[in-house]
Amino acid sequence: MKIIFNTFLYLAFITFTFSQSNTRVKMEFGNGTSTASNYFIEIEDRNFSAKLNIDRLKSTIRNLKFEFESDDYFQTLGSIVSASASGIRIEIKEGREGVLIDVGKISISLNNWDVHIDNNGPRNMPVFSWKLDLQNTEITPSTDMTRDLGKEEWQIFNYLSGGSGAITIKKILGNLSMTQNGKISAKGSILLPVGKIGVNLLATINQDLKSEPYINSLKLDLLNLTPEVKAWLNDIMIEENISFRKKGTGFMINLSGLISSPRFH
Numbered sequence: 001m002k003i004i005f006n007t008f009l010y011l012a013f014i015t016f017t018f019s020q021s022n023t024r025v026k027m028e029f030g031n032g033t034s035t036a037s038n039y040f041i042e043i044e045d046r047n048f049s050a051k052l053n054i055d056r057l058k059s060t061i062r063n064l065k066f067e068f069e070s071d072d073y074f075q076t077l078g079s080i081v082s083a084s085a086s087g088i089r090i091e092i093k094e095g096r097e098g099v100l101i102d103v104g105k106i107s108i109s110l111n112n113w114d115v116h117i118d119n120n121g122p123r124n125m126p127v128f129s130w131k132l133d134l135q136n137t138e139i140t141p142s143t144d145m146t147r148d149l150g151k152e153e154w155q156i157f158n159y160l161s162g163g164s165g166a167i168t169i170k171k172i173l174g175n176l177s178m179t180q181n182g183k184i185s186a187k188g189s190i191l192l193p194v195g196k197i198g199v200n201l202l203a204t205i206n207q208d209l210k211s212e213p214y215i216n217s218l219k220l221d222l223l224n225l226t227p228e229v230k231a232w233l234n235d236i237m238i239e240e241n242i243s244f245r246k247k248g249t250g251f252m253i254n255l256s257g258l259i260s261s262p263r264f265h
Helices: 002-017 143-147 151-161 227-240
Strands: 024-045 048-069 073-094 097-118 127-141 167-178 183-192 195-204 214-223 245-247 250-258 261-264
Touching (some): 097 143
Antiparallel strands (some): 097 127, 127 167, 167 183, 183 195, 245 250, 250 261
16 A cells, blocks of 8 residues: 555656646556555544544555656556455544445456547547445435435435435445447446345447447346335336336336437337
8 A cells, every 4th residue: 555655646746846847757567565454544624524444455556557748648557456445434524414434345446457648638448447346335424414305315315224324235246347449338236225236238438538428238127126115116117107127026127328318128
């Protein structure tokens, strides 16, 4: 962790010092692994405060290259940048409102990426592969925060929390990748006390990354739903005049098209 932290401090210093010049910075790393325990950071700014506690943290770098020239271009490529942590607690407060997040374990990695951007946008299609594994997470908003929720927002929160005042996420598994021809693929699952969500996505995007991605196929499996959530989804179908296919104790949703105007199948 110390290696990565010092690296980004150095990059920040270089960027600040030479932001008005044509300085070119190039850095490379082979392999590196670092660990840290009992990590703590606290931020306070007027009526805002945030605290982060991590029992154990581990990070890994392999074949990392980083290059930029001020006011011209930015490029990075590499094999692996990953981090895993356990025993995480995040406290955020702003005035009387706040949220407490406890995470049992998280693992995240960026693999085989190549990103090259200049003033005109990407020089080539960004390429990357990203993975996430999140386990045993509990999100507890303050009473003042939930008190200001609208009727529909409160209904959703109440279903997800089961009336306990806290949303529990047992597990999130996911991976996302983009290829040189702009093809995006993603697959994952979310396990909640009220059911399970499976996600399978295929999409495409233009090289300039400015246009809206086109969804070739998005499949959502809502399985093992509690009776309350299933009844709530039935109400949504009636109100929005859409139809979800039934699948076991849940539903299957298939759609395609633009995000702003999807087509349900």
